[in-house]
Amino acid sequence: MTVPESFELPIADTLPAATEAANGWRGRCVNLYSRAEILIGQALLRREPTAKLPMLISKKVERLHKLGGADELLSVLESFGRLLVERTALTHGSGKLWIAGKGKWLLTLEWLSSRGAERRIFTGEEASNFHKELRTAVQHLERALKSEANSRTPDPAGTPSA
Secondary structure, X not given: OXXXXXXXXXXXXXXXXHHHHHHHHHHHHHHHHHXXXXXXXXXXXXXXXXXXXXXXXXXXXXXXXXXXXXXXXXXXXXHHHHHOHHHHHHHHOEEEEEEOHHHOEEEEEEEEEOOEEEEEEEEHHHHXXXXXXXXXXHHHHHHHHHHHHHHXXXXXXXXXXX
């Protein structure tokens, strides 16, 4: 019997692409969370220049929300705050990638929290939808914080602009 020099399983073509897609998605989400944390931190520093920033992003969101602001900003902060649940999984979770046919993938993330071992599973489609939702939330946050900063900026005559 002759054995071919090499042969490829269908999954061999799918694995690199799925791995790249899952890791790329995770990286893009982490980057969006980082961007939001910078925006929120800058807003806190504008409002309280001498205050120490909280370490955790959830505490930064809480503090900014407590400081109040336009209804739009408060609404955007609440929407973004609901998306923080996934941040821990994406930044601290150990991942295992499962490959299905035709390049579809499923990512299992496991991490430890104060509640013990936790797990979150994302399908490729869920991941894509989550990224769109997170990107939109960060864009809204950026617009609301920019609007708020502009409304707090004094005009050349020295009176706050409205």
